[in-house]
């Protein structure tokens with residue numbers, strides 16, 4: 080009896096909707112014959128039979144949403160395979176109503192194995208009834224399980240991703256197991272053991288520390304969040320002029336005034352108007368958490384990699400205060416002195432790669448936040464204003480957003496609003512609280 | 513009744529605190545799940561409060577009392593006529609045993625982080641359950657649920673129990689006095705166990721069974737030993753006899769019975785115990801609201817992992833089709849808990865042992881000879897009598913035999929059955945042997961300690977092979993009983 084469970088057909092998916100059930104109870108199916116159609120986030124996947132057999136029970140209905148790992152149906156793989164394993168006297172018909180919890184006192188013609196070996200088979204996702212035992216009186220031994228697993232692995236190499244090398248239970252990707260279960264999960268930190276001498280010299284560095292954490296965090300973020308990026312350009316002339324005017328005042332107070340504080344101010348105003356961008360999703364309860372506070376993360380380049388210190392309650396701080404705090408945090412970051420307190424609790428992140436260059440990017444969202452903005456290089460460009468070509472200071476920004484929560488239209492309206500506020504910074508003051 | 517607006521959220525709710533439910537809840541707690549265990553009466557269920565434990569306490573007491581009569585033979589001289597049985601004292605002792613076990617279950621639930629809620633549970637939907645807690649109504653939202661509401665006696669309307677004259681097993685175990693005369697409708701294991709206990713305590717017992725023989729759950733030649741003993745205890749056992757009508761007059765119940773052999777007859781007794789089967793407690797649970805299906809008899813069909821037709825709702829124990837036994841409920845409970853926690857567990861064994869605490873006890877696991885032959889096996893069977901076992905004679909328990917059923921071709925053990933003293937403990941070896949897929953040689957070659965009753969297995973196994981030491985082997989090779 081093979082329990083067919085909902086596999087993870089998309090990396091990290093939790094549940095799927097059963098769109099179509101293509102078989103019914105009592106029907107015999109061939110291995111690889113489609114059984115069901117399941118819809119996940121964006122994909123429609125067809126799940127096919129891991130073994131040849133008879134469908135004994137179906138536990139789900141069309142339209143039902145079920146979690147990964149839920150048993151969808153049970154296939155009796157017995158009849159064919161059993162014939163060669165045990166010598167069944169002609170008259171025996173085992174009226175096994177499959178799977179009742181405790182088969183009363185019937186069906187003793189199961190393969191012979193100790194409870195421990197049975198448990199091991201379940202862990203290896205093998206149907207023990209398909210295995211010929213080599214032990215005394217035909218008992219299935221631990222060794223038999225491993226041999227069977229190896230054979231299956233060899234016969235189905237394509238289904239066996241390299242990431243499973245060294246896996247103790249190689250059968251996870253076997254034909255008896257649910258084949259699609261072997262989705263390649265990028266496992267950062269595990270160096271592939273591939274011979275490379277013929278291709279040239281390779282230096283191996285351990286993936287560790289902050290880099291490793293960043294790697295894990297990035298993988299998690301892209302695994303969970305369907306990212307979409309939209310790009311726009313801003314005209315910076317008025318903001319530049321404003322900054323020039325204010326700068327001497329800042330200098331007097333020993334404050335290094337960059338453009339970033341103005342961005343943060345504009346951002347906070349826009350976030351208040353588009354609360355979905357200052358939210359997160361609680362995956363465990365399927366709830367959207369709208370945050371009524373504005374903690375802005377500033378992605379900062381350090382020798383170890385990107386660190387994101389957070390400016391708390393940015394909406395309550397003046398432009399000068401913001402400038403001061405940015406400078407302070409950046410210094411701590413460079414000196415490696417940031418504490419957990421400094422880098423947690425953000426609700427939205429700005430990545431400022433402008434000083435270095437670049438036209439556009441797909442910034443990765445800082446999970447569990449739902450959006451991130453990347454600021455690019457400021458440069459003079461030819462643009463058309465009132466039908467005339469003129470030179471203006473222009474800058475691109477890229478906004479990545481969580482498409483589960485935010486639609487393209489909302490995202491563009493949001494950047495439009497930021498654009499409006501920064502292109503005419505007088506509006507910033509009009510909105511200021 | 514106001515339905516609470518705010519549902520308390522939990523990973524799993526377990527409905528019913530019997531041996532199935534509490535085992536599941538404790539295992540879930542061990543595996544780090546948040547669990548709410550809902551019980552409308554007392555933790556421990558039927559088994560602890562009015563089934564296995566109280567009945568075995570009574571059977572043990574009756575056995576000790578009855579033994580007094582044979583002590584004389586062993587040289588212990590007691591004025592037997594002065595020994596009396598005081599049932600109220602027994603009730604006090606029994607209650608203390610039950611209370612101690614109740615406390616133990618309660619403590620284990622606490623220690624494993626299980627929240628125990630007193631009340632009657634009903635499904636409101638497929639992820640909500642309402643609990644009536646005497647005036648209040650609480651709602652729980654769950655990710656998974658385990659139904660473990662057990663079973664109750666089946667009482668047809670013409671045999672209506674009244675707790676006074678017509679009793680079910682619960683009433684019977686709550687009596688304060690041994691009835692002078694006792695009629696028992698139903699010769700199954702509960703009827704025979706309680707019947708023999710009361711006979712030993714002094715009741716005049718008549719068992720009325722509609723089938724051709726008593727103890728249908730076991731092979732006829734095993735139940736025969738019990739029938740022999742019942743007669744020695746002075747019991748009357750009427751098989752193939754149906755109760756048609758009951759009537760109450762002058763503090764006695766009259767049962768109008770018919771049988772082919774005796775035609776119509778009237779049996780009168782001070783008390784009548786009705787024990788003709790059990791029915792699952794599924795009717796009032798609101799299963800339809802949860803979308804959980806039952807079969808036509810009210811049982812909930814489940815898979816080997818305990819799943820119902822709703823993948824996130826499980827059922828275990830007496831509410832599922834199969835033998836109504838506490839150890840089956842417990843095993844199912846543990847498996848369901850483990851499956852919920854993502855472990856690859858399954859109840860995939862056909863070896864559900866049974867134990868009957870009659871005089872003598874019967875216990876078994878695996879197939880009987882008839883079942884094995886029906887499945888097409890060519891079998892070898894051998895039995896070894898208690899009276900050839902030194903220990904059995906030394907404790908004055910010479911009745912009974914152990915029987916081993918083997919596949920002639922492979923010598924695999926197919927079934928092990930025993931009727932006799934301490935059969936309930938002896939069967940442990942049988943269950944292990946069958947689970948380990950042992951051959952009869954495995955048992956025969958294992959050194960069994962002497963002098964013990966366990967040697968009956970050793971010798972029965974050797975007898976199958978034609979070389980038992982303490983009986984004359986009928987022939988070399990295939991030996992039949």
Ligand SMILES: Cc1cc2nc3c(=O)[nH]c(=O)nc-3n(C[C@H](O)[C@H](O)[C@H](O)COP(=O)(O)OP(=O)(O)OC[C@H]3O[C@@H](n4cnc5c(N)ncnc54)[C@H](O)[C@@H]3O)c2cc1C
Pocket residue numbers: 527528529530531532533550551552553554555556557558559560562563564565567631632633634660661662663681702793796797828829830831836837838839840841867
């Ligand atoms: C006299 C007698 C002797 C027995 N002897 C033996 C024996 O020797 N060996 C053996 O293995 N078995 C024996 N049994 C059988 C054994 O008691 C049952 O198989 C076992 O108790 C079943 O366990 P369970 O967990 O399924 O349910 P139960 O033990 O029936 O427990 C179910 C629990 O659920 C509660 N409940 C029901 N509905 C609700 C609801 N809606 N909300 C909240 N709670 C609810 C009940 O109050 C009960 O406590 C005996 C039974 C009887 C009657």
